Amino acid sequence: MAYLELNNIYKSYGYGDNVTNVLSNINLTIEEGEFVAIVGFTGSGKTTLVNLINGLLKPTSGEVLFKGAPVVGTSHERGVIFQNYSLLPWLTVGQNIYMAVKEAFPQENKMALRQRVKDYVAMVSLSPAINKRPKELSGGMRQRVAVARALAMNPEMIIMDEPLGALDALTRGNLQDEILNIWSQDKRTALLITNDVDEGIYMADRIIPLKPGPNATLGPEFKIDIERPRDKTAMNDNPNYKKTRNEIIAYLMDIGNQRKTVSQEEYVLPDILPKSFVA
């Protein structure tokens, strides 16, 4: 039995003439302990895919199975690091994380929960900001709080929707390593959605491109045959790294060019004027 299974998923928004077919015929299997990255263009349906796996959205057709059972709603077993932080603005950094861990570990006492909060705030180097509210933090700091909050809940599966996009290169690299540490220590399962091929190669066992929408579907997978723990500097000279990177980039450029051609053919604007328009 696969750990996570997406079978023949289609997802559309809207009805009738306003329907947008976002995902089409998505099939994906992830085994326990695997780290899989999905690389996609902006607007291709990456967040939609994450929300289907997380249980925030239902597929139009097809099924999402988590440990063999259909996904219905969210669960602490699957922790999501969202792209847009989603912090509660009236709570401090510590309180935002405390609220999450309290829900994930209802049996733990206050002291243990507070220690958990402190540890994860320290992990993302935000101890001096533990009593600040989100509006007092930079975008990168807010994103680090979101990472700490998701990991502090100790989820079995870590799902990441472009979690590090807003960060500078150094902080991004540090957090990639923290996430990899946590993933490898307890052999969790991870799904990373990213638009950064290098991030995918550094972190994942497999990279799967999401072809551009409408009707986005998954492309062929690329196995990352590089030993762990990986070293970013040494990787640059690794022939496997160079080969895989070139293959993935060539594939993405190819489907990107196809998209350009398709969009030129398809999006012809109608020749109409609004009734109230006065020339």
Ligand SMILES: Nc1ncnc2c1ncn2[C@@H]1O[C@H](COP(=O)(O)OP(=O)(O)OP(=O)(O)O)[C@@H](O)[C@H]1O
């Ligand atoms: N609730 C919704 N109702 C209607 N259309 C939606 C809705 N959510 C997303 N879409 C459309 O679905 C498509 C895919 O959106 P989605 O956010 O999944 O893409 P994405 O790859 O995560 O984008 P980005 O990289 O910009 O974050 C877009 O065309 C978007 O406009």
